[in-house]
Amino acid sequence: MAIGEARFPKMYSVPGFKLGVASAGIKRPGRRDLVIMEAAPESTIAGVFTTNAFCAAPVTLCKQRLAEGNPRYLVTNTGNANACTGQAGLGDAETVCKAVAESVGCAPSDVLPFSTGVIGEPLPVQKILAALPTATSGLAEDQWENAAHGILTTDTRPKGASVSFSYLGETIVVTGIAKGSGMIRPNMATMLGYVATNARVEKPILQALLREATDLSFNRITVDGDTSTNDSGVLIATGQTTLPTVSDQVCELYQLLRTAVIEVHQSLAKAIVEDGEGATKFVTVEVTGARERSDATKIAYAVAHSPLIKTALFASDPNWGRIVAAIGYAGVADLDAEKVRVHLGDVLIVESGGRAAGYTEAQGQAVMNEVYIEIKIDLGMGQAKDTVWTTDLSYDYIKINADYRS
Amino acid sequence: MAIGEARFPKMYSVPGFKLGVASAGIKRPGRRDLVIMEAAPESTIAGVFTTNAFCAAPVTLCKQRLAEGNPRYLVTNTGNANACTGQAGLGDAETVCKAVAESVGCAPSDVLPFSTGVIGEPLPVQKILAALPTATSGLAEDQWENAAHGILTTDTRPKGASVSFSYLGETIVVTGIAKGSGMIRPNMATMLGYVATNARVEKPILQALLREATDLSFNRITVDGDTSTNDSGVLIATGQTTLPTVSDQVCELYQLLRTAVIEVHQSLAKAIVEDGEGATKFVTVEVTGARERSDATKIAYAVAHSPLIKTALFASDPNWGRIVAAIGYAGVADLDAEKVRVHLGDVLIVESGGRAAGYTEAQGQAVMNEVYIEIKIDLGMGQAKDTVWTTDLSYDYIKINADYRS
Secondary structure (H helix, E strand, C coil): CCCCCCCCCCCCCCCCCEEECCHHHHHCCCCCCEEEEEECCCCEEEEECCCCCCCCHHHHHHHHHHHCCCCCCCEEEEEECCEEEEHHHHHHHHHHHHHHHHHHHHHHHHEEEEEEECCCCCCCHHHHHHHHHHHCCECCCCCHHHHHHCCCCCCCEEEEEEEEEEEEEEEEEEEEEECCCCCCCCCCCCCCEEEEEECCEEHHHHHHHHHHHHHHHHHHEEECCCCCCCEEEEEECCCCCCCECCCCCCCCHHHHHHHHHHHHHHHHHHHHHHHCCCCCCCCCCEEEEEECHHHHHHHHHHEEEEEEHHHHHHCCCCCHHHHHHHHHHHHCCCCCCCHHEEEEECCCEEEEEEEECCCHHHHHHHCCCCCCCCCECCCCCCCCEEEEEHHHHHHHHHHHHHHHHC | CCCCCCCCCCCCCCCCCCEEEEEECCCCCCCEEEEEEEEECCEEEEEEEECCCCHHHHHHHHHHHHHHCCCCCEEEEECCCCCCCCHHHHHHHHHHHHHHHHCCCCCCEEEEHHHHHHHCCCHHHHHHHHHHHHHHHHEECHHHHHHHCCCCCCCCCEEEEEEHHHHHHHEEEEEEEEEECCCCCCCCCCCCCEEEEEECHHHHHHHHHHHHHHHHHHHEEEEECCEEEEEEEEEEEEECCCCECCCCCCCCHHHHHHHHHHHHHHHHHHHHCHHHHHCCCCCCEEEEEEECHHHHHHHHHHHHHCCHHHHHHHHCCHHHHHHHHHHHHHCCCCCCCHHCCEEEECCEEEECECCCCCCCCHHHHHCCCCCCEEEECCCCCCCCCEEEEECCHHHHHHHHHHCCCC
């Protein structure tokens, strides 16, 4: 089950960035489960990774290799996360990278590995190696949608986003794909994201931009509050343009690029929520009037994670008491219940420590009957704010996660 | 649905403590929903309350009155929480207390109000007032089980615990009842607890004892991570004994009493988990080898709150990868994945950053097939530890909370 439109967007190719897809038969025969990506030699690359202390073997390798150079090949398998696999897992990831390096003619340190799927099982290296030639021989700039399919696990839809803008007569493209539908939470999720642009960007600037865009997108979504061992996001700048290199954050090109990169990341993040496991509602929780952003974040996540609120959303029940309770236990110091105002959509439901005077159940019900729902909370304490996106909690969430071995 | 035995224990009466029950028809005609308790004049009383910033009107009144005196009447209604009801709610709680005071002949400040049920609806004061005479006229020391029924909401069973011990030829009794089955989490839950003893205890000692016992019981259980607006726990010492007053924490009588009070609180807390909404498993999460207790607590709750782990428990699936992932994202600094050892019951499932060498799926499955399951996590970092108790996450949890307006 997923919500909203299933239409895959038009994807602009990114000059200097190719993708190739194959079926390695890791979990199911015939399923696309292996993706290779190749960036032009002069590309820069940035990465953000899970903060989970049990990060997977490929994450460990990615971090090392990004710190030391500018890897330009990415190999992704689904069906097996190569996580909690100890030293053997590291060796397996290295074997796959080495095979990619040999087939394309680069150093193994130029290859970044990504894995997603079951935790704790040995990586089926031979299956991956056998499928590599198909993936590399198919490398082409127009394979974004194919690759979007090739990185999915429990997702029910491919997720892509693409924007372009003109600057001094040239076209800059930002295109990306992502996967993820459960374990979605701050600091990402069983989430893989790949975004590329043809702009030329210095590596530290690219890294800072990816951090900011991730913070405003993948780190602001939650389905079930779990954070995976494998979350990875990369941003690649191929430099296939005659425009000058972006080397600071004040130039006009950086500002245009920043807007585009954030837009692509937020589209991908929202697509992940729309495809949240068992989701029937897309919920925006916006907290304003906080003293500090961290206070707004705490309350937004307390509301977004509350199983009681999530089940009420599933039932389309305007149960504002549960929202108020979550605001109250979020742990924000000196919260003044009298000052808190809560809107459901445009309907004021809570003020002065209780139900708003003019509020009627019918008004709340009308908002809750929608698929896209906004919960807006004004703390009346200051100017800081934050927004997170989440889903409801349905029977299907239980079914999916009681049945699927992730 | 609830787990374990439904047998209500033998309840020892507490000399100097009476209970009376009535049906006020607040939510359903004929249901027991009003309870009065009366402590002997020389009693001392201690209380602990929700930390929710949106605490309910009765909680506000209780805190005031406990700070100023030794109230000895307690009036509890179910079916309506009198929470998020603003100034009108405070007035309603005062009206009920005043009526109790008039009928028993005490000052209104000697009455503590407790409410649990729907949030945000006006308290049906007239119904409560009409039923008061029935409750007060029935006051008797042998009404514990009847009162245990009278405080329930979504609970499927009454919850009681009672122990006694002899000291210098006299019998000291500790008896209590509680309610709660959802919104169970540290800092209590939609949880009401009433424990009484015939020991004579100075008020500050009683308060410290209640804090400790609550910390080791109601603050160590979680069903869904939500904390309610109305949680309240009280401990009453009626002083109906010729034994000396307990005025310090080193005397032998205090130590015996402490053990008994903690035992009663833990029994009640575990009974709440066993009656957790939709629960099919009772899960003990024990974290040892932490540098500080707070680290152990963080990890224990990360595991106990993970919807992925909870759905795996529901499915009896020994999905150790999800446990490892939760340990990893709990936010404990410098966690060394290589040192972490995880047991499912007595079966070692994780060591050296991956699946334990001798582990077989059949071993894990055997443990998961049980109703009472232990997840034991050794961090290998130090000597601190903590334990929490929780449930699985089932279809019935969704059903109960999508249907019930709490």
